[in-house]
Amino acid sequence: METTARDALVDRVVDGRYRVRHRLARGGMATVYEATDLRLDRTVALKVMHPGLAEDPGFVARFQREAKAAAQLSHPHVVAVFDQGRDGDLVYLVMELVAGRTVRDVLRAHGPLTAEQALTVLDPVLEALVAAHAAGFVHRDIKPENVLISDRGQVKVADFGLARAVSSVTSSSTQGVLMGTVAYLSPEQVERGIADPRSDVYGAGILLYEMVTGAVPHGGATPLAVAYQHVHADVPPPSVVRADLPRQVDELVTRATRRDPDERFPDAAAFLRQVRTVAASLPAATPLDVDDGQTTLVVDLSGPAAVGLGHATTRTATQTSPQPRRPQPQPGGPVPPVRQPAAPFRRRRWGGMVIGLVVIALLVATASYGGWWLAAGPGRSIDVPGLLDKPRDAAEAALTDLGLVMAVAGQEYSETIAKDHVVRTDPAGGSVVHPGDTVSVTLSAGQERYGVPDVTAKSVADATAALTAANLQAGQVTEKYDESVPAGLVIASDPGKGTALKPGTPVNLTVSKGPKPVPVPNVAGKDQASATALLQKAGLVVSEVREDYSATVAAGSVIGTDPAIGTTLNKNSGVALIVSKGPPPVPVPNVVDMPRERAVSLLEGKGFKVVEHEGLVTPLDRVWSQDPAGGTLVPPGSTITLTIV
Template sequence: MTESLVGHVLDGRYRVLSHIADGGMATVYLALDTRLDREVALKVMRPGLAADETFVSRFRREARSAARLSHPNVVAVFDQGEDDGTIFLAMEYVPGQTLREVMQAEGPLTPRAALDFLDPMLQALASAHRAGIIHRDVKPENVILREDGTVKVADFGLARAVTTQTTAAQTGMLLGTVAYLSPEQVERGIADARSDVYAAGLILFEMLTGEKAFTGDTPIHVAYQHVHGSVPVPSSRVADVPPELDALVAHATSRDPDQRPADADGFLAEVRNTRRALSPTELDHRPEGAAAAAGGASTVPVARTTALPLGAGAAGAGAADAAHTQVVSRSDRADQRAEERRDRGPWRWVVAALVLLAAVAAGLWYFTMGPGSPTVVPVVAGKTYEQATRELTAAHLNAKRVNAFDEKVAKDTVISGNPGAGAEVGRSTTVTLTVSKGPERYTVPELVGSTETEAKARLEEKRLSLGNTSQAFDEKVPAGQIVSTTPKAGTALKRGAAVNIVVSKGRQPIEVQDFTGKPADQAVGALTDAGLQVDATKQEFSTDVPKGSVISQSPATGTLYRGDKVTLVVSKGPEMVKVPDVQGKQIDEAQKILEAAGFKVKVDSFMGGIFGTVRSQDPGANADAPKGSTVTLVVV
């Protein structure tokens, strides 16, 4: 990159923390996703390529292709974006070692270790092949051993849909790392699932022998060998490799794609069958180093050939061989070496002695004062990273920082070192320091108003889990939405801790009780306690309902909700009216007067009431009596 992005925030979301690595198309940074509070690897396209639409298009296809994959052995792609001309991918951050680093440190691996790497690697490729995606750039640098032992395949940056027919000629360049390119990629610029199988077979060869199958001074020379040569069997370099593994490599790396397993699933099945066929002793045998094949150059003619351009056909190869091959017999070479020895004379012994003396001196310096001299790893656990680094530097050692959560060790304090304290190692050895990030805690997000499904997703993003779910009525939160959480939002919890939620059932229904004929005070108290509003201001006279009791209620029955209104009509008792004086009046007149005053009339005749005159009345004249009550008249 022309300018480091460390400290920048891309897309308003990704804060770039540090530089990780550089590649042909992009630079990779460690960044913090501030929205989800997690570390990610940002793959940022180089500025010079961002202006090339061909590269930009390929970079965006990478995001779409890789994002389709979801497998525990595939490095996940989270996001793709652009910020002021800076094009990037946000990917899963996988701290650990590449397979290349493992092989450089260990040399040839045991068959068991090699197959332990190959099995999950093929699982990842098989997942891609089933999704219609090929990797196109399978190599040890793209196979990562995570710190917990998980194997991940990274950088599907050259992956394309299987149906895509784009060739190398269309882009003007050959994609992929030449040491692992299949013959069809070299000749025709096309690849399918069998091309990934070919590369996986070459990686198995390299793990078993500690060497690449094909090497050369130039990439084109290596590519030529892929097209016109056969991949050697591992036992040609390390004699004690079991023949079953030779056969496995040979099948996967056949020059003819039709002779290889059809895809990673097919190769994986063969790998597992081969593993079962090997004994524990064969699986755990540790090769001492790569060895040249028996017979070597003394029995095989030496041919010098000029490598052809990529894609040259068989006819071109034959012409080149004829034009540039010189065969030298063994006897001729012997005569030539004898003549050379006579020409050199005794000076060659002087030169040899000086070279030997220089080598001994260099060796003594290397193993006593130089990088090969021994030193002891100091105690670093419990110290700050800066203190530990200073002590390692004083002991002529290098430090590599790896962060990890710890419940007991304080933040920025070293948990452990590898190699451990007291180990005797060579100078300049790198000691991996595991530094505490403090207790692993995650904050409970605000979930009130969310649905249960939304809450579960947000908790998983925060590395928390959904606990018990209960329900409760709520007058404000709609049904189906979260009312409250336990613990509350903002509380810091351990990874995976459960958060309980209460989900609203909506407003609580209230069954209305009919208080008609009952005391108004009792009705008002009960309805108010139920959460309803009561209007009992309206009053009416009633001869049937006692004073202070409910004449009518609206609504009298049914379902209401808190705050709804109930109207009561309260009795004032009967209406009292003065009884008119009708004594001495004729019955007809008296009856009209009383009825007009609102009374009913009852007539009792005395001695037949032949005169029709009111002699007496009950209640008496001017007495107060309930309107509508009966006045009894005695008529003579």
């Protein structure tokens, strides 16, 4: 029960029938009171909607329709709806009063449950959903706050129909409701505003995840951020948070929370059957100790699960004390509470009474201090806020305002979260901590980027090593002629030096093949000077000049080159010029003592020119001498002088 300032509704009779006794709790859309039904003389829970909702005619009409429909749903694991109405500005709902606590209370006090304990709690929740779905109801808002565990250990699901009524309200008064509910919304509820039994399967899967990990799978600073993750991110296996969880629990959560409804369990009945199959393969659940600050309640979660869907699973609770024999449970219902054996009456002495009064006083003082310690002091529970993507200063301020201490655990790169904004917290958002506890935050180091190093004039091997050292990698290698960079060395990279890239990005390299080869130009027939100029223009060098005879090329002109004309050479290569010395020499025939006519005919026949010298008298008419002499090598067409006698 809340111990806050006196509520104006306390002691008021609502609608002439329900006397308000005291306030039990205040939530996002309503305040719950314990009240007495004066007509039937029974204790009930009176849920009064917040004024912001009560002022919305559309909400009131829909709330009344949904409440009337929910009142027709009767099941052992569903909180019964008795009545609904309006009294002036009060819109209210009358429900069965379940003395106990919510699963949220259990998680805050106890922390995450074992897989066996969580499945035993989930079993009756799914039973309730099976019955509701069969009656045409979709809950739409399965979460720890709507699952109650009575002091007798019976699990009940509350608020059927209310989520549908609230979903039609668009005023800002529902912001708190959405903030508390969005962590359990299915993707189709977020994207299209529709819900069917598979949406409840999704919510039950999130509930199972939170029961075994102590936190919801998706966190965020705003409802929109959380809703975005439901639509765009898969729910991770709970073993990511708790490695000791059985693989079967991972499979249950993963199947129930598929983003595509068609890939989930088709309904709560199929989910329940699989839960019972998994539970049967695990050890029996151990009793759950939940300390509420006054007494220790032992919630017995070890009862056997029923085989059929129509049988309730037994769950009991007893106070810790000498244990009498437990009554046997009746099928389909809760175990009756264990009655403690009455202590025999003993006459007490005054001294004992004084001691007793002192003990009572100490207990009262201790209880008062304990109440302060739990409600406002260092023992109170605090939910770690969602700090994802918040700047460091804002995150620290938010934690400081809650009495928590922020410690920076380190930094890590993030593609989506800005530098010095929060990437994650430990404990995660939604986890329960206490004043003075430390919340470790990991900050974003910004996007992981590396600059391209200067790899010009390096060999391919050295360039590859430099890129690897920079957390990049060599990409495609292209060869290209270059006039200045020696062959085999890098000319350039793409992207270029200094460009910021993601780790592992390939960087393409352009590697020199050296200067581009050139053909030896055609210099045949050119004089030596002209041929030399043409070779130099082509980037070649005249390395030597050789002479040779040519019958076709005039002396002094170029016959050819070595290497030959047209050969491809690297620039600055040497080329030899071959210059003509004219036609090759021929031997002069020996015509001495040969008749003149015959000698002249022979020489002219060989292409020589003949000059005759003769005296006044040439009685023999024969060659006396010749110049050049026979056998001498002379150029073709040379002149041969003959002396005739």
